[in-house]
Amino acid sequence: MRQLRDALAQRLKISEEEQALFLPSGKQKVWDSRVGWAKTYLVKAGLLSQPKRGFIQLEARGTQVLVENPAVIDDAFLMRFPGFKEFKNPGESNGDELKVAVDVAVARQTPEEMMESAYQQLRQQVESEILARIMSCTPAFFEQLVVDLLLRMGYGGSRIDAGKAIGQSGDGGIDGIIKEDKLGLDTLYIQAKRWINSVGRPEVQQFAGALHGQRARKGVMITTSTFTKDARNYANSVDTKIVLIDGKSLTQLMFDHGLGCASQSSYELKKVDSDYFEPDSSAD
Numbered sequence: 001m002r003q004l005r006d007a008l009a010q011r012l013k014i015s016e017e018e019q020a021l022f023l024p025s026g027k028q029k030v031w032d033s034r035v036g037w038a039k040t041y042l043v044k045a046g047l048l049s050q051p052k053r054g055f056i057q058l059e060a061r062g063t064q065v066l067v068e069n070p071a072v073i074d075d076a077f078l079m080r081f082p083g084f085k086e087f088k089n090p091g092e093s094n095g096d097e098l099k100v101a102v103d104v105a106v107a108r109q110t111p112e113e114m115m116e117s118a119y120q121q122l123r124q125q126v127e128s129e130i131l132a133r134i135m136s137c138t139p140a141f142f143e144q145l146v147v148d149l150l151l152r153m154g155y156g157g158s159r160i161d162a163g164k165a166i167g168q169s170g171d172g173g174i175d176g177i178i179k180e181d182k183l184g185l186d187t188l189y190i191q192a193k194r195w196i197n198s199v200g201r202p203e204v205q206q207f208a209g210a211l212h213g214q215r216a217r218k219g220v221m222i223t224t225s226t227f228t229k230d231a232r233n234y235a236n237s238v239d240t241k242i243v244l245i246d247g248k249s250l251t252q253l254m255f256d257h258g259l260g261c262a263s264q265s266s267y268e269l270k271k272v273d274s275d276y277f278e279p280d281s282s283a284d
Contacts, residue, residue, distance in 0.1 A: 008035060018031065023112060045078045131247050174189050174207075174210050175191050175192045178190060189218070189219045201228065204227070207221050217240060219241070
């Protein structure tokens, strides 16, 4: 299989960068997933077999298909073989051609890719709803939300001594402070505003000045909108470490740390433990 993946990549002109791409979960490469599932489909159709772990073998049915020299071998083509049809539509009657046609039309991804894609769509929907809720809350609640998020991310220790909301007039552009660690060895200064328009360089410059006035070395600026390119360039150019978090990043962090959202369902994906079925050579 390793040799096959390399040969296919060369034949199909799949670049090294493309081969290195991971699925959104970060646990498997897209190229490896696609080659693996292609192998599984061809085995189910009876065109290939797996004589032992990590190896494949061409079967007589596969040789016949090569003689036919089809323009493409896809789900629609493989549906002619009962083994593959049963694999894709277990328990269905052979006459249910409409559903088979629909399945073939949409099945252009591996099962992992389809699940990852569906997960990302659901996630984006939840994140969008979270942002809408944030925009409907009071400024004071938003400032507290930011402290709650930083707590979830491991900053500040306990709630009692973690954060201190400032949020008063004349606060110099600082809305809150939070300990960077449980020992309080350093402090993060926060500005959290529910802007609608993009935040530009002048606002980031003002925050940097407020940090300088507090002799602070680190600050986090959070907005529900976006930052301009000039604002990001300025934040990267100053000596004080300023992290900019826009609305998209904010909702992603809230989703990742379970703030403002709750688990509804969970699914555990498993694969065959090949080591279990392999004889232990060390016992020989």
